[in-house]
């Protein structure tokens with residue numbers, strides 16, 4: 001069936017070409033064009049008559065010629081039968097009968113004469129019947145309905161690939177996509193046999209491996225759909241023209257490209273209570289040059305164009321690719337300590353956000369959670385009246401080139417965060433420079449249910465995609481970096497039979513920079529503020545390292561801080577900030593260590609070893625300095641210069657760090673030897 005379809009497509013192409021040649025117009029020309037393919041059998045009939053007449057003229061009297069002609073007729077028929085082995089049974093028989101009848105008539109005509117007895121009647125009656133039978137055959141072959149037969153009568157394609165006894169059902173033919181149900185022989189073959197034969201099917205059809213896929217029926221071990229997409233429509237690059245749904249909700253699909261049949265390539269980050277889908281975490285995996293950067297631009301620009309989401313973004317490559325979009329981010333960090341603080345902050349906002357959702361009667365984040373809470377059904381007040389609390393936007397926490405960050409965080413910690421974040425209206429997006437297990441452990445990989453798998457090393461395919469999707473024909477290793485933007489998308493919300501279908505993200509031409517800048521400005525003005533719950537919880541961890549998105553009209557006052565201010569003015573009586581964070585005034589000046597008796601510590605060498613008491617005071621001051629500078633995660637290595645200056649040792653600093661943790665001034669992170677500074681006001 002698949003083979004016939006490929007042939008049909010070829011025939012259609014020929015048809016178009018033929019039409020191109022007879023476009024001169026006119027009914028006559030049209031009829032001639034339609035009749036052309038049916039003429040050859042009639043030419044054969046006329047030719048047979050001519051050969052019979054000429055043969056009689058030459059050998060009419062020769063007995064030896066009679067023997068020769070009879071033998072030649074039998075040999076020709078036998079040869080036709082043999083040569084027809086590779087075609088369908090029907091065609092083979094039809095050809096052999098035609099040749100046998102034609103050659104027998106020629107022999108009779110040569111020996112007895114074309115006009116003798118029944119010879120001429122046979123020519124006039126049987127000849128047209130033969131020619132017509134070939135015309136009918138051609139008409140049926142060109143009829144698309146006729147081509148979608150019910151079984152696999154010739155079986156030649158499946159025979160070639162070792163699935164001779166499989167049956168192919170009625171095929172669904174769409175533009176550039178043929179879906180044919182396959183039923184394998186009961187007890188003899190399984191769906192695995194088809195997946196193993198996919199490359200051979202592609203080879204038999206002379207198509208790329210990725211053009212042939214198999215969707216096994218989850219309810220049967222011997223049934224499924226064979227999908228063939230003959231033409232690679234993704235070869236043409238499609239440019240990004242702007243966001244697909246400016247001002248929409250993050251719960252609506254994010255369109256990042258297209259599939260090879262033209263359908264939009266789209267992903268959902270938040271869950272959907274109706275379909276019982278959970279919010280998801282996404283891995284963007286691809287080798288160097290596979291188009292990861294531009295794929296990320298597609299996704300980030302879609303996210304920033306939505307009204308009810310904020311993005312925290314860490315990029316150790318200093319926003320090389322993302323600079324135009326940076327102003328639209330709620331928080332950006334350039335790797336190192338800033339990223340450590342961001343990770344700690346994500347951990348800290350999870351319980352605050354989950355608590356808020358619970359208190360407002362949401363089982364998971366939905367767009368209504370981002371709006372002001374005017375519905376009594378979602379009130380945190382005990383008297384059942386609407387609480388009017390400010391909404392809480394969805395949070396996307398994005399880690400570019402994340403291998404180091406995740407390794408430092410530790411598997412258990414990451415798995416825990418990933419699990420809990422899903423019920424806190426948070427999606428983690430992680431991109432990896434090299435998609436392989438030496439970059440990310442098995443358990444961390446397992447915590448990221450969604451993946452955009454771009455071209456990679458063939459050995460890394462198993463890391464990028466689930467085995468079932470690879471078995472169904474997905475093959476990102478075949479692309480390497482030769483097909484930038486080609487990808488497979490596996491994510492809840494996407495129909496599973498789409499998983500092995502290749503898509504391609506949109507390309508960002510140079511002119512897209514301006515549109516991205518406009519989009520970032522739009523997000524600054526219209527995007528959601530972080531809201532009191534998230535901003536409050538993060539300020540308690542990150543202190544001044546977190547500023548929130550800067551509104552374009554006021555570089556000083558940030559949207560997040562404004563949200564806290566407004567919240568302070570309101571009297572809800574319900575669940576607001578984390579109780580321990582409620583007294584934080586993010587605008588308050590931190591104590592200036594240069595004031596009063598405290599001498600500045602950084603940049604001055606005291607020239608002598610301080611007394612133990614003095615050393616402890618200097619150490620406390622150093623923490624204040626770090627905090628004021630926004631460096632909220634510290635470890636002994638950050639004190640190296642400081643130790644030299646004050647003639648103190650690193651082990652001494654390590655001891656003080658542990659003490660400070662016991663005093664509540666520091667809190668342990670998941671990385672040994674790294675401590676998070678608890679902001680002074682919160683620790684007080």
Ligand SMILES: Nc1ncnc2c1ncn2[C@@H]1O[C@H](COP(=O)(O)OP(=O)(O)OP(=O)(O)O)[C@@H](O)[C@H]1O
Nearest residue numbers: 237287288289290291292293294484485505506507
């Ligand atoms: N969807 C796409 N369509 C067409 N071309 C693309 C697409 N995505 C990326 N490209 C082109 O492919 C090249 C590599 O893309 P990109 O820099 O995004 O890859 P990368 O995976 O981020 O590479 P690296 O890891 O080296 O930064 C660029 O020239 C880019 O313009």
